[in-house]
Structures are given as C-alpha cells and as structure tokens.
Amino acid sequence: MSLFGKVETDIEIKASAEKFHEVFSCRPHHISNVCPDKIQGVALHEGDWGNEGSVICWDYVHDGKTSVAKEIIEAIDMENKSVTFKVIEGDLLEHYKSLKLIIEVSQKDEGSLVHWIIQYEKLNEDVVDPHTLLQFVVDVTKDIDSHLAQA
Structure with missing residues (x-):
C-alpha cells in the first residue's frame, strides 16, 4: 500500500470561473x-x-472538530484559473507528512467547472485517504457558489 495518493473531484457551479477563482486567489479572507x-x-x-x-492560516471545522491549517500559496495561475496551497502546519499534519490542495476553475457555456485535487503523503498505512477533506472543500465550494449567485 502506497503512502502517496491523490483524491479529486469536479463540481459544476453557476458562478463564472473568473469570479470563483478570484475568491481563492485574491480574497480567501472573505x-x-x-x-x-x-x-x-x-x-x-x-x-x-x-x-x-x-502564508495564510485557516480556522475551520472539519469532521465536527475545530481545526487549524497554515498554508503557503505555492502557485496562482490567473490565466488557467488555478491556485495551489501547501499545508505547512496544523492539524492535518498529524496524519499526513505532506498535503497540497489544488483548485482549478474552467469556464463553461453556462457556469463553471471547479476541479479540486488533494495530493498527500500519509504518515503511515493506518491513515485514511482524505475523502472527508475532499467533501469539506466541495461543501465550501457550493456555499461560495450560492453566495456569488446572490451577489
């Protein structure tokens, strides 16, 4: 069993790729x-x-537990509308040696497609793949989309 892995998913949203990307690239504090x-x-x-x-510090609730993650923004690609965050401190590193979250947004005829990728290295074989973290970012994505639709 490999300690390295990747989980990913796509979410269709109503917001434009540009507006959604701007939230994560320039205004995550909102x-x-x-x-x-x-x-x-x-x-x-x-x-x-x-x-x-x-370097950004996130205070969040994941799996019913108040958590903290300190991340460095490794890359922002305005043209391809992607942002890469690397976790450098926090609760997630209790289970993972390394963790990156990559968000890519592409414009569709109507709305956009948000592609989340979580790349990780587990500390040991007993650690589960971060599927609940992936669901967490899906839920955050839907909340942001709803907010942008109201704006």
Whole structure:
C-alpha cells in the first residue's frame, strides 16, 4: 500500500470561473463570511493577499472538530484559473507528512467547472485517504457558489 495518493473531484457551479477563482486567489479572507459554519477565520501571516509565497492560516471545522491549517500559496495561475496551497502546519499534519490542495476553475457555456485535487503523503498505512477533506472543500465550494449567485 502506497503512502502517496491523490483524491479529486469536479463540481459544476453557476458562478463564472473568473469570479470563483478570484475568491481563492485574491480574497480567501472573505470565505469565513460566506460559510462561517465551516470556516471561522482566515488570517494572513506573511506576504499579501493574492500573491504567491503568502502564508495564510485557516480556522475551520472539519469532521465536527475545530481545526487549524497554515498554508503557503505555492502557485496562482490567473490565466488557467488555478491556485495551489501547501499545508505547512496544523492539524492535518498529524496524519499526513505532506498535503497540497489544488483548485482549478474552467469556464463553461453556462457556469463553471471547479476541479479540486488533494495530493498527500500519509504518515503511515493506518491513515485514511482524505475523502472527508475532499467533501469539506466541495461543501465550501457550493456555499461560495450560492453566495456569488446572490451577489
């Protein structure tokens, strides 16, 4: 059994790819206003919003537990509308040696397609694949889409 893995999913949304991408690339601190039941806060620790290399700390509720994740924005691709976050501290690293979350958004005729990828290395074979984390980001995606549709 490999300790390395990847889980991914696609979510169709009504919002434009540009607007949705902007939330994660430039305004992640607004996400706690959109879904406060899931994301309690997003704080900038280093750098500037919307810049690669910036460090962001997320306070969130996952699997019924209040958690923290400190992430560095590894890459922002405005043209291809993707953002890569690498977890560098926090609760997730109790189970995973490394974890990256990649979000890619592509425009469709109506709405957009959001593609989430979670790449990880488990600390040991007893650690489960991060399917509940994938469901968490799907739920956050739907909340953001609903918010953007109302705006």
